Amino acid sequence: MTLGWILLSILIGVCALGVVFARSPISSAISLLVCFMGVAILYLALRAEFVAAVQVLVYAGGIMVLYLFGIMLVDNDVLRLTRQVHYQAWPVFVLVLVLFLWMGHKLYHSDYTAQPLTVAAATAPVSPSGESSRSANAPPATGESTNPQKVAGVLYGDFLYPFEAASVLLLVAVVGAVFLAKKEV
């Protein structure tokens, strides 16, 4: 079990490195595809089955195909002749390394167990923002409700207005993309 986690993490990390350091954009995109597959397996193992399915369908199936179309639409010579690395790469590398070590040290030594107890205690008596109305909106607990049912209960209960805002965001994004890519603006 632990070996599987380690292998999955190594797969995700190596593919992420491949995204950043690959020479051709096609290699970057394929590497990112494998990385997203690994992340989807991670979601599946963390009992987020619906999100894992959405990750594979929308990310790996939709967004990556969009990126591949974008790469194909741009002339290959232009991509190959583009200088790969910025002149500020080394300072950025040092900066990101320092950030990673410092913040990673903090994250590693944080306490991840104290919080859920306080949340569980806080949800019982009064209704703090999210949790209680979720349990009110959730389907009645007749046995074990599946993961999509739970996600839908929260998504269309507590987060109905953000859901509508996301649809408006996607509409604006589509109109903006058409406007930007049009021949004559």
Place this chain on the structure above:
Amino acid sequence: MSTAAFVMLGFLLFCLGLFGVMARRNFIVVLLSIELIFAGAGINFIAFSALWHNMAGQVFTIFLIAIAAGEAAIGLGLLIALYRLKHTANVDEARELKG
């Protein structure tokens, strides 16, 4: 695997994406690095959702995927526009805010 390991993995993806955004010149690779940052945030959401047994993290990951889809559409529109105007994919060429 503990929550700390998931958070560290998400932070690793964030750092790699940050490096890619700032150090690469190719516009497509910059966009892909932004997707890496999104993936790191998603791993964080799912890890804490599993830790606290709270579905809000999974719902926010779905919102994250929707936002990433919008970002991909706008970014590729910008790429096509940049390629049409300057015949390049180098982000440093896009320094004038006019056609």
